[in-house]
Amino acid sequence: MNIYLDLFLTFAKIGTFTFGGGYAMLPMFQKELCERHDWATKEEILDYYAVAQCTPGVIAVNTATFVGAKQKGALGAACATIGVVFPAVIIITIIALVLKNFADIPAVQHAFNGIRVAVAVLILNAVIRLWKSNVKTVWARLIFAASLLLMLFVRLSPVYPILGAAAIGIVCELRGKKI
Amino acid sequence: MIYWQLFYEFFKIGLFAVGGGLATIPFLQELAEKYPWFDTAMLSNMIAVGESTPGPIGVNMATYAGVMAAGIPGGLIATFGLVLPSYLSILLIARALAKFRENRWVNAAFMGVRPAVTGLIAVAGVSMLRVSLLNETAFAASGAWESLFLWREWILFAVLFAVMWKWKKLHPIVIIAAAAVVGIVFGL
Numbered sequence: 001m002n003i004y005l006d007l008f009l010t011f012a013k014i015g016t017f018t019f020g021g022g023y024a025m026l027p028m029f030q031k032e033l034c035e036r037h038d039w040a041t042k043e044e045i046l047d048y049y050a051v052a053q054c055t056p057g058v059i060a061v062n063t064a065t066f067v068g069a070k071q072k073g074a075l076g077a078a079c080a081t082i083g084v085v086f087p088a089v090i091i092i093t094i095i096a097l098v099l100k101n102f103a104d105i106p107a108v109q110h111a112f113n114g115i116r117v118a119v120a121v122l123i124l125n126a127v128i129r130l131w132k133s134n135v136k137t138v139w140a141r142l143i144f145a146a147s148l149l150l151m152l153f154v155r156l157s158p159v160y161p162i163l164g165a166a167a168i169g170i171v172c173e174l175r176g177k178k179i
Numbered sequence: 180m181i182y183w184q185l186f187y188e189f190f191k192i193g194l195f196a197v198g199g200g201l202a203t204i205p206f207l208q209e210l211a212e213k214y215p216w217f218d219t220a221m222l223s224n225m226i227a228v229g230e231s232t233p234g235p236i237g238v239n240m241a242t243y244a245g246v247m248a249a250g251i252p253g254g255l256i257a258t259f260g261l262v263l264p265s266y267l268s269i270l271l272i273a274r275a276l277a278k279f280r281e282n283r284w285v286n287a288a289f290m291g292v293r294p295a296v297t298g299l300i301a302v303a304g305v306s307m308l309r310v311s312l313l314n315e316t317a318f319a320a321s322g323a324w325e326s327l328f329l330w331r332e333w334i335l336f337a338v339l340f341a342v343m344w345k346w347k348k349l350h351p352i353v354i355i356a357a358a359a360v361v362g363i364v365f366g367l
Contacts, residue, residue: 015233015234015235016233016234017233017351017352017355018233018234019230019231019232019233019355020230020236020307021230021235021236021237022235023299023300023303023304024303024307025235026300027351028351028352031350031351043289043293046292046293046296046297047276047289047292047293049296049299049300050289050292050293050295050296051269051272051276052269053197053296053299054197055197055265055268055269055272056193056194056195056196056197056264056265056268057193057196057197057237057261057262057264057265057268057269058203058235058236058237058238058261058262058265059235060234060235060238061235061237061238061262061265061266062265062269065265065266065269065270065273066269066272066273069269069270069273069274070273070277074270077266077269077270077273078266081262081266084234084235085234085235085238085258085262087233087234088232088233088234088235088238088239088242089238089242089254089255089258091232091233091234092228092229092232092234092238092239092242092243092246092254093242093246093251093254095228095232095243096228096242096243096246096247096254097246097250097251100224102228102231102232103224103227103228103231106366107363108231109231110362110363110365110366110367111359111360111362111363112231112359112362113311113332113362113367114335114358114359114360114361114362114363114367115355115358115359115362116307116310116311117311117312117332117335117336117339117358117362117367118339118354118355118357118358118359119307119311119355120304120307120308120311120312120336121336121339121340121343121354122343122351122354122355123300123303123304123307124304124308124340125340125343125344126300126304127297127300127301127304130293130297130300131297134293134294134297135293135294135297139291140293140294141294143291143294143295143298144294144295144297144298144301145298146295146298147294147295147296147298147299147302148298148301148302151298151299151302152302152305157197158299159197161295161298161299162292162295162296162299164295165291165292165294165295166288166289166291166292167288167291168291169287169288169289169290169291169292170284170287170288170291172287172290172291173283173284173287173290179287179290179291179294
């Protein structure tokens with residue numbers, strides 16, 4: 001398949017089936033980008049998320065732009081970005097024009113309650129796998145625990161844990177310690 | 180001219196809302212006060228729709244707001260405005276990153292960042308668990324512990340988790356679709 005079309009269609013598929021925003025998209029990104037295509041490693045996706053958190057804009061869109069740019073420059077990035085946005089634009093336009101009470105339809109609420117459970121399972125599953133591959137040393141565990149606790153109990157912008165962790169990474173390298 | 184205003188306002192939101200889709204809500208509140216496009220009651224409906232439909236929440240909100248303000252072209256222009264700043268900034272960063280990927284210090288910084296991002300994703304998982312498995316409003320109202328736990332959701336959670344564990348190659352779409360069907364059939 002044409003790579004530009006493939007970028008568009010893959011990201012449109014991701015955009016169609018993810019509920020709950022950027023982090024909830026991670027399992028879908030891993031499946032489509034790391035397993036079904038060879039567009040990014042799981043570590044690279046984490047790096048994209050980190051950059052996306054510290055730059056303006058929607059996380060899922062930023063990640064799509066990143067992956068597209070890595071494959072095929074500015075045009076590839078445009079195809080991926082338009083792809084991830086496309087289904088949402090169509091669905092929301094229809095809802096805003098003709099289905100204003102969409103969120104109050106009982107079947108929609110029941111389906112959505114089920115989907116939320118599925119999204120929780122998918123995210124948890126992704127976290128367990130990421131823990132196994134990226135959180136191996138004492139320092140890594142400390143960084144993980146600090147970012148988890150800071151975000152749970154202090155209502156902090158995610159930018160700070162990321163910048164702090166980057167600084168710890170550099171200090172560890174200076175001292176010759178492995179993360 | 181309304182199209183230009185929409186583009187300008189959503190370009191600004193795309194430029195300044197750091198940290199994902201939900202960070203756009205305070206900006207949208209400002210828009211509701213400044214323009215006659217939509218009011219705050221409609222805004223809460225937009226948030227409900229944005230969260231219960233697929234796609235990035237920030238994009239959903241921009242499209243909805245644009246359509247409310249100026250029909251289909253309005254939705255397209257607002258979305259374009261929202262996405263453009265992140266598209267341009269990520270293009271620049273992707274170029275720089277490709278150049279410095281092998282740099283020892285850049286690499287060390289990313290080694291530190293990965294466990295932190297794993298922590299952030301865990302937080303997203305915890306909050307999704309809270310809203311999907313616990314009924315905190317019923318518990319606050321009645322004070323009865325049995326009202327806190329949504330037991331049918333717990334069963335679904337356990338089943339889906341076991342299925343994911345056994346069939347690791349399963350596509351997330353299958354899990355999501357199955358959960359939606361179970362939700363409708365059992366009236367979750």
